[in-house]
Amino acid sequence: MSHAVSPLAPKDLPVAPAVPGVRFATTAAAIKYAGRTDVLLAVFDEGTQVGGVFTTSKCPSAPVDWCRARLGGGRARALVVNSGNANAFTGRKGVATVEHTAAIAAAAVGCSPDEVFLASTGVIGEPLDAAKFEPVLAETARRVAEGPWLDAARAIMTTDTFPKVATRTVAIGGVAVVLAGIAKGAGMIAPDMATMLSFLFTDAAIAAPVLQSLIAQAAGDSFNAVTVDGDTSTSDTLLLFATGRAAARGQVEITDAADPRLAGFRAALDELALELAQFVARDGEGARKFIEVRVEGAVSKASARRIARSIANSPLVKTAAAGEDANWGRVVMAVGKAGEPAERDRLAIWFGDIRVAVDGERDPAYSEAAASAHMKQDHVVIRVELGLGTGSDTVYTCDLTKEYVAINGDYRS
Amino acid sequence: MSHAVSPLAPKDLPVAPAVPGVRFATTAAAIKYAGRTDVLLAVFDEGTQVGGVFTTSKCPSAPVDWCRARLGGGRARALVVNSGNANAFTGRKGVATVEHTAAIAAAAVGCSPDEVFLASTGVIGEPLDAAKFEPVLAETARRVAEGPWLDAARAIMTTDTFPKVATRTVAIGGVAVVLAGIAKGAGMIAPDMATMLSFLFTDAAIAAPVLQSLIAQAAGDSFNAVTVDGDTSTSDTLLLFATGRAAARGQVEITDAADPRLAGFRAALDELALELAQFVARDGEGARKFIEVRVEGAVSKASARRIARSIANSPLVKTAAAGEDANWGRVVMAVGKAGEPAERDRLAIWFGDIRVAVDGERDPAYSEAAASAHMKQDHVVIRVELGLGTGSDTVYTCDLTKEYVAINGDYRS
Structure with a gap:
């Protein structure tokens, strides 16, 4: 249980006041x-x-x-x-x-x-x-x-x-x-x-x-x-x-x-x-990146939540984040597998402020360098615009690293 | 793409006959x-x-x-x-x-x-x-x-x-x-x-x-x-x-x-x-164990399939397999999260032929050594009996290793 403190931990430990009673x-x-x-x-x-x-x-x-x-x-x-x-x-x-x-x-x-x-x-x-x-x-x-x-x-x-x-x-x-x-x-x-x-x-x-x-x-x-x-x-x-x-x-x-x-x-x-x-x-086990997944333009908030979870739980998205790889193709995959209404040719995807995909294909102005620079941050923001409605939601997760596997491969024994 | 051949690969490459036409x-x-x-x-x-x-x-x-x-x-x-x-x-x-x-x-x-x-x-x-x-x-x-x-x-x-x-x-x-x-x-x-x-x-x-x-x-x-x-x-x-x-x-x-x-x-x-x-x-990326998940006694085959998938997709079950850890508690967790009918106190779980849990708790005859011995095999069989009906199904997967993370952290770049 003696793993190093997460690099994503708050810099200062808070001093909370007493709660009477x-x-x-x-x-x-x-x-x-x-x-x-x-x-x-x-x-x-x-x-x-x-x-x-x-x-x-x-x-x-x-x-x-x-x-x-x-x-x-x-x-x-x-x-x-x-x-x-x-x-x-x-x-x-x-x-x-x-x-x-x-x-x-x-x-x-x-x-x-x-x-x-x-x-x-x-x-x-x-x-x-x-x-x-x-x-x-x-x-x-x-x-x-x-x-x-x-x-x-x-x-x-x-x-x-x-x-x-x-x-x-x-x-x-x-x-x-x-x-x-x-x-x-x-x-x-x-x-x-x-x-x-x-x-x-x-x-x-x-x-x-x-x-x-x-x-x-x-x-x-x-x-x-x-x-x-x-x-x-x-x-x-x-x-x-x-x-x-x-x-x-x-x-x-x-x-x-x-x-x-x-x-x-x-x-x-x-x-x-x-x-x-x-x-x-x-503090996710082995986490090196805090990932915010924002889905907008879904048919409902519930639909946006399910798509955001699909992205946030995808091992391929999470390992790409661990590798600092701006692999938006895996975001497309995770949108597609969520089973929620989505139209490939209306999708747009951002990493931070960098739009990487629009109208169902790579952004014409796509810059690998700019997208990669965002992935090097310890707070990665993945935003998906579905273009279908007004439902939006945000889910928070972390990357999937070798340390996650190490921690969980020998937790009990 | 030059990863070592999976240890789970068949020992002999098959020679398939011609198919006329x-x-x-x-x-x-x-x-x-x-x-x-x-x-x-x-x-x-x-x-x-x-x-x-x-x-x-x-x-x-x-x-x-x-x-x-x-x-x-x-x-x-x-x-x-x-x-x-x-x-x-x-x-x-x-x-x-x-x-x-x-x-x-x-x-x-x-x-x-x-x-x-x-x-x-x-x-x-x-x-x-x-x-x-x-x-x-x-x-x-x-x-x-x-x-x-x-x-x-x-x-x-x-x-x-x-x-x-x-x-x-x-x-x-x-x-x-x-x-x-x-x-x-x-x-x-x-x-x-x-x-x-x-x-x-x-x-x-x-x-x-x-x-x-x-x-x-x-x-x-x-x-x-x-x-x-x-x-x-x-x-x-x-x-x-x-x-x-x-x-x-x-x-x-x-x-x-x-x-x-x-x-x-x-x-x-x-x-x-x-x-x-x-x-x-x-040949799952990074796989070192072939895992067969068998669910029996579910209310239907579809329900058994969903529970089996929940187990087979659980990162905690898959990392436990990678660590050769007979961690049946994680199997309970995966059954519980599947959202399908399940009654904790009727559950029984086997690793191979070793019954590790019965009637909602650890098997009285549980042997850590025997369960661990099964986990060291390269073909792990996890069997869950729900005790509710006659639905059964089997799903196949592999363990989740550090190599999976390595392969997917630098696949594209």
Whole structure:
């Protein structure tokens, strides 16, 4: 797991502010890794509301099943996340493990097990022993504090090469509230639902059904728009916790998703989710290039999304990017295979600002040198204009390098 | 293009018999490669019938458009195939090129341009100059002969590391007929239609509509069941030519696809197509393992096919195979992401004969050593039992290695 930090990592690690009502601590439970933290415990003030979205996998992990079943209550007092073992495809043992873990955390925190949310990431198919949590959670619960977020982000990393933290401050009805989020993810990343693990926290007072609406919308153009390898995890989890502590500063609780006072918060949440999601593509296993795939002129946004995913998941497009090869022919191929409406003779393609193809053939002014120069950037923008309608969408990914193969050829053994 | 021969190549190069009514020759037209043949011209006796299937790409190449438009006639006198340039996404120039090429070939062979079938493989988006064919096709037409097939297979290779030839002899109504086929393909291989280029030849007397029915069926479980990278070419072409010369030996022409006398021929054609298709997976770019993915107990064959493709196209499954890692958790992931009916707690998974998971968790008798031993074979069999119905299907692929990335990171430039 000791891969060099992605060259696409942000240059400065962010210092996120405390979120009133959220305290946390990390610990080393030796679940798989030695010499590093692998458990995050977050404790929330009473009255904290929660919303969330999960993997679309038909074989979800036991913690995903657990969280889904508890989300209806809308109340959260604790979050336990471990790295090193996904507790996925672990059968009845896995169910017993989440029940046992929630009970241990509930006792440590002083709440009902149904107010404990759980997430696990790491190897699939290995039983996860809840006894690992027994000796550490009570001690960890005594140490919880309002920071630092980087420690929380580090404890949930697997093949990630940098901790992922983002933050925003925004007003609701004139009262400033804080948003902070952490994420992990580098492989098994595909945008079929809230991808990978990400946990967002705010002190805003927002009712659970509103949180659910906000988080589902925020996931659409962020976590669901990121792909590393087209492989959808069994464990994808995105949760948004709102402690409501801003109410003490005069923020009126929001109970209607259509409340116009939410506009700023909604925009900030969307931005935060996008920033964290882009971090995941920037930390894609073996990534050397961050790739933005923009599709315009499609018959609908959904069609544009499918074409953009087809491009972003194409091994041939991704290896061309790794080779800094302005191989727009492979973009044509990926448009063609998407199965969506497209007319070859209306297609135009840009690499950055360089139009390489127009009207179904190479641009008459095509310059290999100019196109290649763009491919040498570490942020590659591929734009496709279909000329059919007004649907557009953007998907984020990374290149496919030999390091991806190396990382995944010896991850488990 | 000088990659070492795939370790999965057949040990002996086949010697295929002549197919009466089919003569061919190859030439070096310097379309892209120097010092090798890159054009195949096949000439058919009058009365030759043809059927074919093509890529499902929405951006097909100019030769694919040409062939599709001429297939209705059912008659063929010549086939021209070039490697080095796909004549795909070449706009009006590409259309002019196929028209010009067909005219040159028709003049050389003495037939109508509408009886000339064309296929091109290689780089996408570069104009292909028909003038390249002008000086060589007439000369090549004078040299055509009934063999050897290996020369034909070599002329159409791109990143292929070995020529792909297969043959069968079978009786129709008691009269022996010959089937011979060649194929090319190593990358941009996905099973959305007749994948890559493959040309099959027989001296049987079979009417074009029957050929069409036979070839469409044969493609289903062979070329459509192979994937290297999930990337569908703009140029996939599979054609079956029947010269009818066996009629002179007493074979009654078959004009009905339901004719029971076709049973043996149909089976031989299906086998031949499967053999050639498997060669493509065995020559997958960078391949070190041939992987057979078998899905059983699905709700339908179509559902089994989609799940098998999800497994076979998963970069994480393919890199695990490259690393000889018995990582069945990634197989669970790929089943889960397929979007098809699956119940986690009914799943069972085998690597070869080793059952690694059952009832939604690791097999109680699981032996890492035994599973790993299977992964060290160069033919890996992944079998999934869903326990839901009677649908089953098999898909063929190869592992994803650093060499795939190397080959595709510098293919064009």
